[in-house]
Every structure is written in structure tokens, then in C-alpha cells.
Amino acid sequence: MGRVSGKVVLVTGGGSGIGRATAVLLASEGAKVVVTDINRNGGLETVQRIGGQASFIEQDTSSEVDWKRVIAEVVGRHGGLHGLVNNAGILGKYPSRFEDETLEEWRRILSVNVEGVFLGCKHGVPAVRDSGGGSIVNLSSLAALVGTPDLSSYGATKGAVRQFTKTVAIDCARRRYKVRCNSVHPGVIATPMGDVLTTDQARQRIIDRIPIGELGQPEDIANGILFLISEESRYITGSELVIDGGMHAI
Numbered sequence: 001m002g003r004v005s006g007k008v009v010l011v012t013g014g015g016s017g018i019g020r021a022t023a024v025l026l027a028s029e030g031a032k033v034v035v036t037d038i039n040r041n042g043g044l045e046t047v048q049r050i051g052g053q054a055s056f057i058e059q060d061t062s063s064e065v066d067w068k069r070v071i072a073e074v075v076g077r078h079g080g081l082h083g084l085v086n087n088a089g090i091l092g093k094y095p096s097r098f099e100d101e102t103l104e105e106w107r108r109i110l111s112v113n114v115e116g117v118f119l120g121c122k123h124g125v126p127a128v129r130d131s132g133g134g135s136i137v138n139l140s141s142l143a144a145l146v147g148t149p150d151l152s153s154y155g156a157t158k159g160a161v162r163q164f165t166k167t168v169a170i171d172c173a174r175r176r177y178k179v180r181c182n183s184v185h186p187g188v189i190a191t192p193m194g195d196v197l198t199t200d201q202a203r204q205r206i207i208d209r210i211p212i213g214e215l216g217q218p219e220d221i222a223n224g225i226l227f228l229i230s231e232e233s234r235y236i237t238g239s240e241l242v243i244d245g246g247m248h249a250i
């Protein structure tokens with residue numbers, strides 16, 4: 001019996017990095033995983049790696065039309081939804097100081113990182129509630145907890161996700177929806193997004209700032225997400241799980 005056996009879990013941005021590792025781990029613990037992504041090939045590759053229990057739906061998480069279609073399709077196909085991992089996100093241009101940032105770029109990053117999570121909760125929570133309850137996990141970042149002068153828009157979006165997660169958690173708890181909502185805050189993780197931050201010149205300088213002394217792996221984040229999706233975390237809502245090799249503790 002797996003730790004999330006029988007649960008239907010939707011993972012956005014599951015075609016790469018943390019989303020892919022999460023989808024693979026959840027499936028290995030018994031979940032029926034639905035992977036979504038704007039990157040069709042990446043999403044299909046994740047599903048192929050899992051085999052059997054997983055499926056792919058193309059989705060742009062910044063589109064409300066897409067969210068309505070995806071949730072209806074998942075509930076129609078599987079009879080319910082018990083977990084949602086709002087993982088899809090973009091970094092934007094790096095480095096980007098706020099004085100040099102264009103309004104267009106600011107809005108582009110917000111549309112995926114903030115509006116995508118808002119829409120996921122807006123349309124995902126009723127489906128989870130109506131399926132008997134479950135868990136929403138929103139991917140925030142260490143960038144939500146500290147100033148990010150080289151990632152001005154990105155840091156702001158992750159701060160918004162952190163705060164909004166608590167709002168959803170409290171609202172759902174007070175309404176007795178049986179829907180929990182928590183944020184996860186990775187440090188620097190070895191994924192295509194993390195690679196942008198850890199170019200050859202910057203890599204050792206970043207590693208030197210990580211108390212544990214190495215970059216995180218996507219599986220390190222997936223393990224935290226699995227815990228939050230499973231019933232092992234049944235009393236945890238509105239909380240933030242920092243997985244950063246100790247960076248935020250110094």
C-alpha cells in the first residue's frame with residue numbers, strides 16, 4: 001500500500017524538474033497522476049517514465065479557460081481530484097533588477113506564477129472538496145522569504161504565493177472543506193530553472209552559501225510534496241515547508 005494510494009493528483013508543470021520528480025514519486029506511492037504542462041513533449045516524457053497510472057493534458061496555467069477544461073477532464077476521467085500541486089512557474093530574465101524591469105516582463109511572470117496559482121486554487125479547491133477532501137501544494141521559493149535584488153519580479157510572485165496559500169488554507173479550514181493548503185519553499189535546486197542561476201562562474205559561489213554544501217535535487221522537493229499530499233500531514237495547513245539545505249537558517 002503506497003503513501004498516496006488511490007488518490008488522483010494533478011501536477012502542473014510536470015514536464016520538467018521538480019514537477020517531473022514529484023509526478024514520478026507520487027505515482028510510485030500509488031497515486032493516479034495527471035501531468036499538465038505547456039511543454040507537450042516534456043509532459044509526455046514524464047508520463048512515459050511513469051507508465052500505466054499517469055496521463056498528460058496540455059495546459060497553460062495562466063489561462064482560466066484551460067483550468068476549467070483540465071479540472072472537468074480530470075474529474076470526468078477519474079471521478080474526482082484529491083491532490084493538486086501548483087508547480088508550474090517561470091523565472092523570467094536573470095539577472096533582473098527592479099529599476100531595469102519592464103512592466104510587460106513583470107506582468108508576464110505574475111501571470112504564470114501568481115495568477116496560475118490563484119486559478120489553480122479557485123478551480124481546484126471545489127473539485128477537491130467535492131471529492132471528499134485533500135491537499136493543495138503551492139510551489140513558492142526561498143525567494144519569498146528574503147530580498148531578491150537579481151530576481152525582482154520572481155521574488156515578488158513567490159511572496160504572493162506564500163501569503164495566498166495561507167488565505168486559501170484558513171478559508172477552507174473554517175468552511176470545513178477538508179482541503180488543506182501549504183506552500184513549499186525550495187532553495188537552489190538542480191533543474192533547468194536552477195541551471196540558469198548556477199552557470200559555471202556562479203555555481204561554486206552559490207554552493208558556498210548552502211550550509212549543507214550542495215545543490216538540492218528535484219527529488220528532495222518531491223519528498224516534501226509527497227508528505228504534504230499524503231494523510232501523514234493531515235493536521236498541517238497554512239504552513240510553509242522550507243527545503244533549502246539550510247540557506248534560510250543563516
Ligand SMILES: NC(=O)c1ccc[n+]([C@@H]2O[C@H](COP(=O)([O-])OP(=O)(O)OC[C@H]3O[C@@H](n4cnc5c(N)ncnc54)[C@H](O)[C@@H]3O)[C@@H](O)[C@H]2O)c1
Nearest residue numbers: 013016017018038060061088089141186188189191193194
Ligand atoms: N529550481 C529551483 O531552484 C527552484 C527554487 C525555488 C522554487 N522553484 C519553483 O519550483 C517550481 C518548479 O521549478 P523547476 O525548477 O522544476 O522549473 P523547470 O523550468 O524545470 O520546470 C517548470 C515547468 O513548468 C512549465 N511551465 C512554465 N510555464 C507554464 C505555464 N504557463 N503553464 C503550464 N506549465 C508551465 C515548463 O514548461 C516546465 O516544464 C517553479 O514554480 C519554481 O519557481 C524552483
